[in-house]
Amino acid sequence: MMDKRVLRRTFLKAAAFGTGTLAMSQPQQQVPRRPMGRTGLEVSKLGLGGYHLGTIQDQQLIDRIVGEAIDAGVNFFDNAWEYHDGRSEEVAGQALRGKRDQVIVMTKVCTHGRDQNVAMRQLEDSLRRLQTDHLDVWQIHEVVYWNDPDLIFAPNGAIEALAKAKQQGKVRFVGFTGHKDPRIHLKMLSHNFPFDTVQMPLNCFDATFRSFEQNVLPELNRRGIAPLGMKSFGGSGEMLRHGDVSPSEALGYAMSLPVAVTISGVDTLEVLHQNLEIARGFQPLSAASMESLRQRCRPPAADGHNELFKMSVKYDGKIGREQHHFPNEEELPL
Amino acid sequence: MPGNSTGIPTRKFGQSDVQVSAIGCGGHHLGDAPDQATATQIVHEAVDGGITFFDNCWEYHRGKSEEWLGGALKGKRDRVFLMTKVCTHGRDKSLAMKMLEESLHRLQTDHLDLWQIHGVVFENDPDLFIRPNGAAEALRLAKQQGKVRFVGFTGHKDPNVHLKMLGTGFPFDAVQMPLNPLDSNFDLSFEKQVLPELTRRNMAVLGMKPLGGTAAAVKEGVITAEELLRYAMSLPVTTTITGLDKIDVLRQALRVAQNFQPMSPSEMQALRDRALPYSGDARFEPYKVSLKFDNPEARLAHDFPLDMQQKEVKEMFGAGLNTGKPYPMYPGAAQQQEK
Numbered sequence: 001m002m003d004k005r006v007l008r009r010t011f012l013k014a015a016a017f018g019t020g021t022l023a024m025s026q027p028q029q030q031v032p033r034r035p036m037g038r039t040g041l042e043v044s045k046l047g048l049g050g051y052h053l054g055t056i057q058d059q060q061l062i063d064r065i066v067g068e069a070i071d072a073g074v075n076f077f078d079n080a081w082e083y084h085d086g087r088s089e090e091v092a093g094q095a096l097r098g099k100r101d102q103v104i105v106m107t108k109v110c111t112h113g114r115d116q117n118v119a120m121r122q123l124e125d126s127l128r129r130l131q132t133d134h135l136d137v138w139q140i141h142e143v144v145y146w147n148d149p150d151l152i153f154a155p156n157g158a159i160e161a162l163a164k165a166k167q168q169g170k171v172r173f174v175g176f177t178g179h180k181d182p183r184i185h186l187k188m189l190s191h192n193f194p195f196d197t198v199q200m201p202l203n204c205f206d207a208t209f210r211s212f213e214q215n216v217l218p219e220l221n222r223r224g225i226a227p228l229g230m231k232s233f234g235g236s237g238e239m240l241r242h243g244d245v246s247p248s249e250a251l252g253y254a255m256s257l258p259v260a261v262t263i264s265g266v267d268t269l270e271v272l273h274q275n276l277e278i279a280r281g282f283q284p285l286s287a288a289s290m291e292s293l294r295q296r297c298r299p300p301a302a303d304g305h306n307e308l309f310k311m312s313v314k315y316d317g318k319i320g321r322e323q324h325h326f327p328n329e330e331e332l333p334l
Numbered sequence: 335m336p337g338n339s340t341g342i343p344t345r346k347f348g349q350s351d352v353q354v355s356a357i358g359c360g361g362h363h364l365g366d367a368p369d370q371a372t373a374t375q376i377v378h379e380a381v382d383g384g385i386t387f388f389d390n391c392w393e394y395h396r397g398k399s400e401e402w403l404g405g406a407l408k409g410k411r412d413r414v415f416l417m418t419k420v421c422t423h424g425r426d427k428s429l430a431m432k433m434l435e436e437s438l439h440r441l442q443t444d445h446l447d448l449w450q451i452h453g454v455v456f457e458n459d460p461d462l463f464i465r466p467n468g469a470a471e472a473l474r475l476a477k478q479q480g481k482v483r484f485v486g487f488t489g490h491k492d493p494n495v496h497l498k499m500l501g502t503g504f505p506f507d508a509v510q511m512p513l514n515p516l517d518s519n520f521d522l523s524f525e526k527q528v529l530p531e532l533t534r535r536n537m538a539v540l541g542m543k544p545l546g547g548t549a550a551a552v553k554e555g556v557i558t559a560e561e562l563l564r565y566a567m568s569l570p571v572t573t574t575i576t577g578l579d580k581i582d583v584l585r586q587a588l589r590v591a592q593n594f595q596p597m598s599p600s601e602m603q604a605l606r607d608r609a610l611p612y613s614g615d616a617r618f619e620p621y622k623v624s625l626k627f628d629n630p631e632a633r634l635a636h637d638f639p640l641d642m643q644q645k646e647v648k649e650m651f652g653a654g655l656n657t658g659k660p661y662p663m664y665p666g667a668a669q670q671q672e673k
Contacts, residue, residue, distance in 0.1 A: 301457070312623075326615050327617065
């Protein structure tokens, strides 16, 4: 027994010398997986955000990012019908060719209050762009206005499309997303619709400011709904720039919460590698480290400037604002 | 309904026997008047018209609002109920007491009728207020010393922050908050979440921002200023504070207040219904969902980033070193200090 272990260690050492690179001196660990709520799926603790993928112009780079992520064990791919007018779905569909069955494909429907027919049309668009005949997860995108739950649950509203698409076998699981306020999420949940997933900002600043972690996360876990975390760096890295936290603290915190997956947007190989380095063989932070990070972030979290998606219209999509007849960012002093 | 000879109703201030006018003169807008003479004219006409409640704040226009009001109230101090606010924004008791002396000096009086904690808007403000050596101790001390009769707090951001302040257990006499039909519809509603609690506790309720702060709903022709003012005054509040920066605006407010008849519940509901389509994103009450309406002194005290292009931020840095906060932490501040 002892001999075997020594032997294995020696062998690894020799192999590492053989490659001649420091990065390969340890065997590459995979990103760990965990159950995605009650769905029966196993999801990687780190997921790849679809919005940022669509900002990359070079398809070869996109293919490489997606390929490297999958090789590292990432199997959750986020997207939305409206990201970059469909480009995010198209480039992801392209990059996932031949790999579709290895991954969980999620995209979002962008009715923003319109009826189920709009939703079903968008579903067909999404399936075509993603080059697949079904989605693993289909979510209502950007529930951020206070009247959205009423519109979504109105007769003939988007919620009926979720049920229908599931019946038709075009989507396996359904949910909703939003970045504005935990109270809007709770309004959505108050309808007791059997959502499989719910996506929301979860990070060390959210922990003490209009907090999804405090107000929504426990409720999801109580109901067995898979929580999908996002905006672990503040949406566009605001926390890293102003918040005095490192990427490993910020992503480590988010991934240590009781969530199924933390979705992070990647627009360069450098960011992918940074995130993978944190996520490979991930060990959750201790309760004490998390509490100390929460306390450190509490004073700069208290006005929301590190989470502008909650306290400005900067992260509210153009289509959503138009559908609600709300003025756009330029016209509003927000 | 009790009232004075001008026709403006008066109402009992919380649990006390003091009566105040059902409409109050906002201190921030007073500092927006073109000059002191106009501000004096506004104040004199307001007093003669039956307004007894005067709002102000240590930080409004870096002291100008208090100075102009103090000048205008010369010889009339005893006819009015004078309120101002203290701007510690989490800082300690001794700073609050310094600010109180400055306010008394500028307002040319030896006591305030009401002294309130200004702008409780950030999630950690209630904790900072009640901590040992925090501003709560200044409120107690000033009351003991007879420098202020009543104490309270104000804020425009989130009803939950107000509820947290009430949860500190501090014996406030008054609470100020935005009250208007837009607020009533919006989910972060002071009318729905805080007003009933204040009524239950028999506290003085001071409504503000009856027009939604920026009056955007009026400018877009959705609701008239008169309707908004009547709505706010028809709620179970002690007074409704409204900004009066021009004689015309004052006269319009006086007309509404002097002929005030409360709206019926169905009239109030009709106004809420009219405002409903605009309530999904709070665009007519942006102070709840934006950082741009935060007081710069408050952002400074919390070490939050400042928008150096904002008029009020420029005013703050141009006004001298009177906040107890070291300025050189901010761009351009070192030069200001040397001047």
